[in-house]
Amino acid sequence: MQVLEKTVQGQDCEIVFLTQAANAKPPDSLIEHDVRTIPFAGARQLRKIAPITIVDARDPHQLNAWKEIARLFARKSSPDQFHRLVLLLAGNRDIDPADARSLIAPFARTDCVEFSFDDAIGGLIDSIHLKWRILAHQDMIHADAPRPAAPRPSPLDGVKAIIASSRALRTAGGKLSADMIAKLYGISISKLAQWIGRSRQAMAKTPDADSLQNHLGYFERVARLRTVTSDTGFRKWLRIPNAQLDGARPLDLMAGDERQIVVDLVDDILTGSPT
Amino acid sequence: MLQRIDARSVDSQLTRCVARAALEGHPSPNFLYTSGKPNRYNSAGVQCVYFAEKLEIAVLEYERQMAGLPAARQPFIVFRANVGLPVLDLTDPATVSALALSPQDLYAPWRRSTKPTQTQLLGEAIARQTRFAAIRYPSAAAKSIGSDGCGIAIFQNSVRSPSFVRIIGSTPTPLAEWP
Numbered sequence: 148m149q150v151l152e153k154t155v156q157g158q159d160c161e162i163v164f165l166t167q168a169a170n171a172k173p174p175d176s177l178i179e180h181d182v183r184t185i186p187f188a189g190a191r192q193l194r195k196i197a198p199i200t201i202v203d204a205r206d207p208h209q210l211n212a213w214k215e216i217a218r219l220f221a222r223k224s225s226p227d228q229f230h231r232l233v234l235l236l237a238g239n240r241d242i243d244p245a246d247a248r249s250l251i252a253p254f255a256r257t258d259c260v261e262f263s264f265d266d267a268i269g270g271l272i273d274s275i276h277l278k279w280r281i282l283a284h285q286d287m288i289h290a291d292a293p294r295p296a297a298p299r300p301s302p303l304d305g306v307k308a309i310i311a312s313s314r315a316l317r318t319a320g321g322k323l324s325a326d327m328i329a330k331l332y333g334i335s336i337s338k339l340a341q342w343i344g345r346s347r348q349a350m351a352k353t354p355d356a357d358s359l360q361n362h363l364g365y366f367e368r369v370a371r372l373r374t375v376t377s378d379t380g381f382r383k384w385l386r387i388p389n390a391q392l393d394g395a396r397p398l399d400l401m402a403g404d405e406r407q408i409v410v411d412l413v414d415d416i417l418t419g420s421p422t
Numbered sequence: 423m424l425q426r427i428d429a430r431s432v433d434s435q436l437t438r439c440v441a442r443a444a445l446e447g448h449p450s451p452n453f454l455y456t457s458g459k460p461n462r463y464n465s466a467g468v469q470c471v472y473f474a475e476k477l478e479i480a481v482l483e484y485e486r487q488m489a490g491l492p493a494a495r496q497p498f499i500v501f502r503a504n505v506g507l508p509v510l511d512l513t514d515p516a517t518v519s520a521l522a523l524s525p526q527d528l529y530a531p532w533r534r535s536t537k538p539t540q541t542q543l544l545g546e547a548i549a550r551q552t553r554f555a556a557i558r559y560p561s562a563a564a565k566s567i568g569s570d571g572c573g574i575a576i577f578q579n580s581v582r583s584p585s586f587v588r589i590i591g592s593t594p595t596p597l598a599e600w601p
Binding site: 191215218219222299300301302303305306307308309372374375376380384387389390391392393395405408411412414415416417418419420421422 | 438439440441443444445446448449451452455458459460461472473474479480483484487488489491496498531532533534536537561562563573
């Protein structure tokens with residue numbers, strides 16, 4: 148098969164190779180692919196899960212690290228986005244079935260995980276890449292998927308000042324608008340679309356689409372911080388490393404799949420919750 | 423392990439600070455609202471509320487949360503709860519040791535943890551029984567300025583009569599209460 152298109156409708160099919168040693172190389176069979184190598188220790192810092200992530204599972208002593216990565220990816224993966232975790236188990240054909248189960252168990256959908264017992268992994272990656280390409284072309288990666296859950300309820304949901312603060316993010320019909328949220332956050336509509344797995348064109352056409360409301364709900368909840376600060380102060384807060392987020396910037400977690408963590412932090416700030 | 427530890431009785435008045443803007447205009451604020459949001463002593467889905475033992479600690483906790491925001495100097499509201507509770511006292515080194523915890527575990531980062539922390543697992547265990555209704559713990563906000571002070575995490579399902587939590591209002595009738 149020819150090298151597959153890397154980009155479809157503005158979306159990238161990134162391939163990440165997670166490995167124990169930072170200087171380890173992906174298998175030769177991936178030579179035709181553009182693969183980014185990241186050490187296991189760097190997995191937590193990934194802002195977004197790549198469509199294809201290969202975990203170097205060739206050293207059986209690293210079983211706990213693989214399990215940790217599986218849990219991390221299961222937590223970060225979104226049901227409306229295409230993610231495949233490929234465990235490269237070359238040389239570990241005798242993996243204990245209980246261990247294999249524990250690698251799949253954290254995922255809501257078992258088809259998110261693939262095992263390869265051979266270093267010649269190129270064919271499997273081509274197959275996954277092809278599925279991604281077909282789905283991306285048909286805009287099916289998210290179109291038919293279940294909508295993400297709305298953010299957790301908050302003690303602040305009925306507070307007048309809070310409701311007033313979110314009014315500026317809504318259309319006359321009361322729906323959250325991606326346009327207004329992008330403007331408040333100081334980001335482009337394309338970037339917001341990319342963060343929540345939509346095409347820029349679709350989002351620009353219907354910025355208050357029903358299918359976006361749960362996604363945008365997280366952004367509205369974080370924007371409640373404006374009840375105690377200005378829009379400028381809010382944008383600044385988003386971009387400053389936060390000790391309570393292990394030094395990460397709130398905006399980086401909003402870009403990835405840790406939005407509920409930022410929502411919870413804002414709730415705690417406004418309600419003075421001791422920790 | 424909890425079976426081997428005695429509950430300590432806490433009969434006192436606890437305190438919490440909330441940004442005024444976060445309560446203003448609320449038709450009937452629920453001061454004991456729980457959303458199951460994770461915190462240091464509870465993982466997601468475990469219903470509990472957090473208070474400080476003293477006003478100065480509640481203020482410290484509030485200001486720590488507001489760090490980096492001009493809101494730290496804005497008005498805030500203080501509310502208090504009368505409580506009578508059997509607590510697991512983590513300020514007692516013997517208790518910490520009996521639970522096979524280290525003092526560092528009590529201050530470990532938890533917000534981005536990919537699995538429940540030691541303190542969250544402890545909270546889950548407390549929420550499943552009724553011999554203890556709360557955890558008394560050293561305040562991370564107080565520690566951050568080299569001071570001492572305590573917080574109390576109260577687990578809704580573990581507060582059974584005669585234990586109680588009553589939010590103090592302007593009349594003898596509490597604004598909210600457990601059980």
